[in-house]
Each structure stands twice: as C-alpha cells, then as structure tokens.
Amino acid sequence: GAGVSQSPSNKVTEKGKDVELRCDPISGHTALYWYRQSLGQGLEFLIYFQGNSAPDKSGLPSDRFSAERTGGSVSTLTIQRTQQEDSAVYLCASSPSFEGYTFGSGTRLTVV
Amino acid sequence: RKEVEQDPGPFNVPEGATVAFNCTYSNSASQSFFWYRQDCRKEPKLLMSVYSSGNEDGRFTAQLNRASQYISLLIRDSKLSDSATYLCAVRKSGGSNYKLTFGKGTLLTVNP
Numbered sequence: 078g079a080g081v082s083q084s085p086s087n088k089v090t091e092k093g094k095d096v097e098l099r100c101d102p103i104s105g106h107t108a109l110y111w112y113r114q115s116l117g118q119g120l121e122f123l124i125y126f127q128g129n130s131a132p133d134k135s136g137l138p139s140d141r142f143s144a145e146r147t148g149g150s151v152s153t154l155t156i157q158r159t160q161q162e163d164s165a166v167y168l169c170a171s172s173p174s175f176e177g178y179t180f181g182s183g184t185r186l187t188v189v
Numbered sequence: 190r191k192e193v194e195q196d197p198g199p200f201n202v203p204e205g206a207t208v209a210f211n212c213t214y215s216n217s218a219s220q221s222f223f224w225y226r227q228d229c230r231k232e233p234k235l236l237m238s239v240y241s242s243g244n245e246d247g248r249f250t251a252q253l254n255r256a257s258q259y260i261s262l263l264i265r266d267s268k269l270s271d272s273a274t275y276l277c278a279v280r281k282s283g284g285s286n287y288k289l290t291f292g293k294g295t296l297l298t299v300n301p
Binding site: 108110112118119120133168172174177178181183 | 223231232234238276278286287290291292293
C-alpha cells in the first residue's frame with residue numbers, strides 16, 4: 078500500500094482480556110518497528126523486525142507482550158491479560174533501511 | 190543521562206518569528222539523525238534528515254554538531270501551521286540495527 082496501515086484504529090478492552098494489533102507495512106520495507114506513546118509521553122520502543130533476522134525484543138515491557146511478523150510483511154502485536162497501564166497509542170513504523178521511518182496512524186488502546 | 194533529550198517547551202512565538210530547538214544525544218557513536226513533526230493526536234511524520242554538513246528545506250534548517258553531540262532545527266518566518274510537537278530521533282551505529290531513539294518532543298505554538 079501507499080502507507081503503513083494499522084488496525085483497529087481504536088480498541089477499548091476490559092482489564093484482563095487479550096488484544097491483537099495489526100500492522101501492514103509499506104511494501105518492500107524490510108524493517109518494521111512497534112512503539113507506544115502514552116499521553117504526554119515520548120515514543121517508547123517495543124520491538125523491531127529486520128528481514129529474516131531475529132527480532133530485537135529489548136523494549137517489550139513484560140512477557141505479556143509479544144509480536145510476530147509473518148512472511149516478512151504483516152506484523153501482529155499481542156498483549157495478553159491487559160492492564161490499565163497498557164493504555165496508550167501503539168504505533169507501527171516501517172523503513173527501507175537507514176532512512177527515517179514512516180509511521181502508521183496508530184491504534185489507540187484503552188483498557189477499562 | 191537520557192539517550193536523547195529535548196527541551197519540552199512549550200515555545201510560544203508570534204507568526205513570522207524565528208525559533209530554534211536543540212536536541213542532545215549521549216552516544217557519541219550515533220550515526221543518523223532526524224527531525225519529526227507530530228500534530229495533536231496524529232502519528233509522527235518525518236520532517237527532515239540531518240546531515241553532517243547541515244541541510245535546509247525551505248524555511249527549515251537542520252544542523253548537526255558532533256563535537257557537542259546535539260542537533261538543531263531552525264524555523265524561519267514561522268506560520269500558524271507550524272504549531273506541532275517536534276521530535277528528534279537518533280540512530281546508533283551497530284550493524285544492521287536501524288532502530289531510532291526519540292526525544293520526548295518540543296511543543297511549538299505559533300500565535301497570530
């Protein structure tokens with residue numbers, strides 16, 4: 078597609094439920110990143126996929142968070158047993174290599 | 190010391206003013222530098238890359254000072270539409286890891 082596509086755009090879930098967030102990167106971009114941004118806070122790195130290399134998971138805040146990237150394209154970020162502190166905007170980005178990222182419009186997650 | 194630091198502002202300037210933001214980084218091995226713009230409740234968008242020789246794009250000028258480990262963004266003849274949060278981003282050296290670290294952003298409001 079022309080840009081990075083994320084779905085859903087908004088998600089309200091009950092505490093303790095699992096959620097899946099989807100990212101469809103720009104075609105041909107080898108690198109895919111997940112960040113999250115809490116209200117008034119900066120961008121917090123979560124996980125990074127590069128081609129067929131092992132992902133950089135160093136930013137995942139707990140073992141409730143996981144992500145996969147299938148076929149070098151679409152990625153899914155899963156949060157298990159959601160907590161209220163997980164409420165944030167989850168942003169996906171892709172890049173061809175050393176260039177800057179292109180971000181998707183994000184998924185606004187609210188845990189109630 | 191944080192990896193990437195920015196003055197959070199807010200900067201309130203009148204239309205037509207010149208305004209400058211700085212961003213400091215802690216890792217001297219950092220290789221690539223970018224400025225992003227983020228409008229309220231939107232995703233960050235790449236404004237410009239920052240090159241060693243400095244670069245200009247219309248009213249925007251970006252500079253890199255490796256000795257003092259900071260990058261700067263200068264906006265001339267500011268417009269109402271320049272009101273946004275400006276994020277700097279830094280990529281460390283290190284093989285094929287293209288991950289960016291972002292500052293928390295500087296809020297700019299241009300007033301009529």
